[in-house]
Amino acid sequence: MQAFQFRDAGTVAQTNSTPAAAGGRIVVGENMKNHRNKLLATLALFGASLSHAEYQLNFQQPATSIAQDVYSLHMTLLWICLVIFVIVFGVMFYSIFKHRKSTGHKPADFHESVTVEVVWTVIPLLIVVAMAWQATKVVINQKNTKGADVTVKVTGYQWKWGYDYLDEGFGFHSKLATPQTQYENFGKDSQQVEKKNENYLLEVDNAMVVPVGKKVRLLLTANDVIHSWWVPAFSTKQDAIPGFIRDTWFKADRVGVYRGQCAELCGKDHGFMPIVVNVVSDEDYKKWVSEQKKKAAESADDPNKKWELADLMKRGEKVYQDNCAVCHKPDGKGMGAFPALDGSKIAKGDRSAHVGIVLAGKNAMPGWSKTLSDTEIAAVITYERNAWGNKTGDVVQPSDIKAARK
Amino acid sequence: MTTATHVTDHAHDHHDHPSGIMRWVTATNHKDIGTLYLWFAFIMFLSGGVMALCIRLELFQPGLQYFRPELFNQFTTLHGLVMVFGAIMPAFTGLANWMLPLMLGAPDMAFARMNNWSFWLLPPAAALLMISFVVPGGAAAAGWTLYAPLATQMGVGMDLTIFAIHIMGISSIMGAINIIVTILNMRAPGMTLMKMPMFAWTSLITAYLLIAVMPVLAGAVTMVLTDRHFGTNFFNAAGGGDPVLYQHIFWFFGHPEVYIMALPAFGVVSQVIPTFSRKPLFGYHSMVYATASIAILSFMVWAHHMFAVGMPVTAQLFFMYATALIAVPTGVKVFNWIATMWKGAMTFETPMLFAIGFVCLFTMGGFSGVVLSIAAVDIQLQDTYYVVAHFHYVLVAGALFSLFAAVYYWLPKWTGHMYPEGRGKVHFWWSMIAFNVTFFPMHFLGLAGMPRRIPDYATQFTEFNTMATVGAFAFGIAQVYFLFFVLLPTIKGGQKAPQRPWEGGQTLEWEVPSPAPFHTWEEPPARELVDKLSAEQKLH
Numbered sequence: 001m002q003a004f005q006f007r008d009a010g011t012v013a014q015t016n017s018t019p020a021a022a023g024g025r026i027v028v029g030e031n032m033k034n035h036r037n038k039l040l041a042t043l044a045l046f047g048a049s050l051s052h053a054e055y056q057l058n059f060q061q062p063a064t065s066i067a068q069d070v071y072s073l074h075m076t077l078l079w080i081c082l083v084i085f086v087i088v089f090g091v092m093f094y095s096i097f098k099h100r101k102s103t104g105h106k107p108a109d110f111h112e113s114v115t116v117e118v119v120w121t122v123i124p125l126l127i128v129v130a131m132a133w134q135a136t137k138v139v140i141n142q143k144n145t146k147g148a149d150v151t152v153k154v155t156g157y158q159w160k161w162g163y164d165y166l167d168e169g170f171g172f173h174s175k176l177a178t179p180q181t182q183y184e185n186f187g188k189d190s191q192q193v194e195k196k197n198e199n200y201l202l203e204v205d206n207a208m209v210v211p212v213g214k215k216v217r218l219l220l221t222a223n224d225v226i227h228s229w230w231v232p233a234f235s236t237k238q239d240a241i242p243g244f245i246r247d248t249w250f251k252a253d254r255v256g257v258y259r260g261q262c263a264e265l266c267g268k269d270h271g272f273m274p275i276v277v278n279v280v281s282d283e284d285y286k287k288w289v290s291e292q293k294k295k296a297a298e299s300a301d302d303p304n305k306k307w308e309l310a311d312l313m314k315r316g317e318k319v320y321q322d323n324c325a326v327c328h329k330p331d332g333k334g335m336g337a338f339p340a341l342d343g344s345k346i347a348k349g350d351r352s353a354h355v356g357i358v359l360a361g362k363n364a365m366p367g368w369s370k371t372l373s374d375t376e377i378a379a380v381i382t383y384e385r386n387a388w389g390n391k392t393g394d395v396v397q398p399s400d401i402k403a404a405r406k
Numbered sequence: 407m408t409t410a411t412h413v414t415d416h417a418h419d420h421h422d423h424p425s426g427i428m429r430w431v432t433a434t435n436h437k438d439i440g441t442l443y444l445w446f447a448f449i450m451f452l453s454g455g456v457m458a459l460c461i462r463l464e465l466f467q468p469g470l471q472y473f474r475p476e477l478f479n480q481f482t483t484l485h486g487l488v489m490v491f492g493a494i495m496p497a498f499t500g501l502a503n504w505m506l507p508l509m510l511g512a513p514d515m516a517f518a519r520m521n522n523w524s525f526w527l528l529p530p531a532a533a534l535l536m537i538s539f540v541v542p543g544g545a546a547a548a549g550w551t552l553y554a555p556l557a558t559q560m561g562v563g564m565d566l567t568i569f570a571i572h573i574m575g576i577s578s579i580m581g582a583i584n585i586i587v588t589i590l591n592m593r594a595p596g597m598t599l600m601k602m603p604m605f606a607w608t609s610l611i612t613a614y615l616l617i618a619v620m621p622v623l624a625g626a627v628t629m630v631l632t633d634r635h636f637g638t639n640f641f642n643a644a645g646g647g648d649p650v651l652y653q654h655i656f657w658f659f660g661h662p663e664v665y666i667m668a669l670p671a672f673g674v675v676s677q678v679i680p681t682f683s684r685k686p687l688f689g690y691h692s693m694v695y696a697t698a699s700i701a702i703l704s705f706m707v708w709a710h711h712m713f714a715v716g717m718p719v720t721a722q723l724f725f726m727y728a729t730a731l732i733a734v735p736t737g738v739k740v741f742n743w744i745a746t747m748w749k750g751a752m753t754f755e756t757p758m759l760f761a762i763g764f765v766c767l768f769t770m771g772g773f774s775g776v777v778l779s780i781a782a783v784d785i786q787l788q789d790t791y792y793v794v795a796h797f798h799y800v801l802v803a804g805a806l807f808s809l810f811a812a813v814y815y816w817l818p819k820w821t822g823h824m825y826p827e828g829r830g831k832v833h834f835w836w837s838m839i840a841f842n843v844t845f846f847p848m849h850f851l852g853l854a855g856m857p858r859r860i861p862d863y864a865t866q867f868t869e870f871n872t873m874a875t876v877g878a879f880a881f882g883i884a885q886v887y888f889l890f891f892v893l894l895p896t897i898k899g900g901q902k903a904p905q906r907p908w909e910g911g912q913t914l915e916w917e918v919p920s921p922a923p924f925h926t927w928e929e930p931p932a933r934e935l936v937d938k939l940s941a942e943q944k945l946h
Binding site: 055056057058059060067069070073074077078081084085088089091092095096099100101102105106107108109110111112113116117120121124125128131132135136138139140142143182183184185186193196199200201202220224225226228230232235236237238239241242243244246247248260261262263264265266267268269270271272335336337363364 | 468469470471472474475476479542543544547548549553555556559560561642643644648649650683684685686687688689690691692714715716718719722723726727730731733734737738740741744745747748749750751752753754762765766769773776777780781782783785786788789790850853854855857859860861862863864865866869870944
């Protein structure tokens with residue numbers, strides 16, 4: 001887990017729970033603006049220690065200036081609403097208690113007053129204008145993606161994220177790291193349910209890494225359906241739309257690990273494609289970039305290599321578990337609408353039909369032609385044709401896939 | 407007025423209407439059709455409620471316990487569709503059918519046979535939705551908004567849903583035409599538009615909204631259908647289409663739709679509050695203008711549902727300003743209701759309790775609406791549980807509570823029996839508390855960062871989810887209590903209702919006996935009666 005190697009690089013920011021709930025690791029840092037906040041945090045810590053439960057009542061602690069603006073804006077709105085609430089409900093409940101028939105109150109018979117009606121039209125109008133005025137500069141700022149230091153292309157897939165560092169020339173996929181056995185509890189009693197990880201459903205295999213204090217511009221798109229990239233602590237949410245590029249930005253103030261989730265219903269595993277951003281020092285970022293470049297060079301496959309069955313099976317199993325097992329299940333038995341591959345007519349029958357479905361997709365199954373390389377597709381098809389009971393002995397080479405793409 | 411001709415048209419089938427099941431299948435009487443609509447809506451409300459409880463059951467604790475994610479998504483989708491198109495909309499059409507002719511002094515709705523057809527389209531549409539759960543691939547699972555291109559991926563369940571929406575749309579449009587023609591042409595002599603009961607005004611404006619936007623929805627889902635089966639690429643970028651186009655079309659329907667569900671609720675509350683305050687509705691004229699303003703503004707705010715899709719900054723700002731503006735006429739309505747109560751002589755029978763509950767909770771939903779209207783903050787809250795809390799405050803506490811207010815208010819007129827007042831109060835307080843236990847914590851979940859439409863969640867969201875689930879089941883049981891301990895006993899018997907069960911009622915429906923006879927206002931009400939009631943309501 002890359003998430004941990006940066007933990008000691010600076011202030012720990014626990015972004016997915018309250019400061020209080022982070023327990024011993026709470027750091028009351030420069031972000032806590034005054035003593036009142038410290039007092040509140042201490043009280044919250046006391047409250048949390050009384051019961052283990054977590055009752056976060058407000059936004060996560062902001063980690064960007066936009067998030068700070070949104071936080072303040074929301075607090076202002078909340079206070080305005082509260083004042084109106086007290087006045088309006090105060091008048092109404094006064095009336096409910098005083099103007100009852102049971103206390104002998106006789107009904108008045110007024111039924112209109114132009115003055116009063118103009119007043120209570122104009123005052124709300126002024127309040128609304130004041131609120132919108134205050135919000136305008138935040139909206140304009142949110143939309144200003146100019147002057148980025150780092151540009152990352154983010155692609156939504158069913159159901160994982162892809163990050164391409166365009167300036168550096170490498171990219172990777174990022175998917176849920178919580179094992180299925182932790183969240184699939186069907187028919188298990190409370191003893192059998194596996195203990196959940198600390199960052200259950202909010203942890204990934206490869207986190208996005210960005211330097212602290214630098215403006216990061218995200219170019220978002222999607223491969224299949226609409227997804228939405230959202231990190232609450234940054235107040236950054238942008239839909240990723242297939243066939244189009246949208247952009248947004250953030251500039252993290254503090255080093256730390258920040259967690260979010262896909263925010264647009266994108267099918268079956270919409271709830272299982274989290275986002276993790278490691279914000280690191282400039283130095284650590286440079287180190288990480290050079291490591292990634294090295295890794296990218298090493299893992300590049302020669303598309304003309306002739307593979308042996310055993311090697312393809314090994315590679316194919318990994319590709320299968322990373323991409324296919326979520327629907328067709330690790331044992332190839334399928335589930336519900338997702339057909340079993342073990343013994344299937346496709347996996348045991350015509351090779352070119354099998355290749356065709358993997359490339360182009362079918363019904364709910366996405367096409368993999370853009371997501372996986374020739375080598376990966378060759379490996380996973382070879383795996384599917386030889387794993388479990390499908391002992392066909394077929395070997396599909398990357399060159400076959402290359403030919404099939406044409 | 408043209409009313410007289412209609413009276414003679416309908417008078418002849420007085421004695422030979424069929425009985426048994428055929429009475430309902432061939433129903434052309436507005437009261438029978440109103441009853442059919444209301445029962446249909448109640449059955450749909452319970453079905454959608456069961457789906458909601460399945461959702462809450464799965465979310466009771468973290469981990470997947472009962473339902474696979476794809477089935478969970480089917481529940482969230484069908485819960486939304488069933489409640490919007492099956493429960494709330496038909497319920498208000500049912501109320502309009504039952505009450506508009508009574509309140510306007512008309513013998514029936516304008517197009518009695520079309521009325522029959524517009525109701526009987528609904529059960530097949532509902533059947534298509536329910537059957538879709540058992541077809542290969544299951545029901546539609548793209549959310550009630552059916553966003554493309556997710557909607558193009560679904561199985562045959564999506565096609566059934568699209569056909570169901572087509573049918574329900576046709577039904578709504580026919581119902582709306584009937585309401586408009588009835589209101590414009592069949593009012594009692596002397597009842598000018600500005601002397602109509604407020605419920606007639608809100609029904610009229612709602613009907614225009616329906617006619618304007620249901621075809622837009624039909625267009626959107628038809629385009630999904632042709633994208634799915636006939637090789638078009640409206641929403642497929644690879645073929646030159648645009649997925650976001652779907653959202654623009656959908657929400658051009660979707661936002662007025664919100665007011666289609668809210669305006670009749672305003673109408674009901676505007677009848678109930680004056681009655682139990684024993685004081686005329688404050689600011690009748692400004693109520694009418696506010697309703698019309700809300701309806702017009704509702705066509706100019708659709709993209710506030712899309713602040714996160716990445717619109718240009720000018721569009722973000724325009725839709726933010728326009729949306730925030732809706733708070734003004736909505737505020738006027740709330741102030742008017744409170745001014746109606748002010749210095750009245752209030753009593754608190756169950757309809758009044760539900761109406762006050764409506765004002766309180768709808769205002770809460772209005773506050774969260776104002777927060778969401780601010781685009782900068784909406785970016786953070788879009789597609790979170792905050793939004794779920796917001797629209798349930800507006801639709802459950804808004805539309806549903808007003809429907810309960812209406813049912814309790816008019817039940818004596820419909821059945822000829824008084825409902826048991828104590829049990830009605832139990833139903834109100836039980837629903838009120840359970841509703842808030844269910845939906846208030848969702849504000850916190852959304853603020854803390856829990857997305858909506860997920861079958862499983864990170865562990866820090868557990869406590870509030872558990873609380874919401876407990877509240878939801880309590881709310882569900884309250885509605886079963888309503889059915890078996892209030893509704894059915896009142897229909898079967900109970901204390902006889904007088905013609906005027908409510909001291910403060912000043913509209914025409916209280917001028918006919920309880921229960922309302924099969925045919926009413928075959929002779930239009932006398933001009934003097936209409937003038938007297940208008941004067942009592944201070945309408946001029």
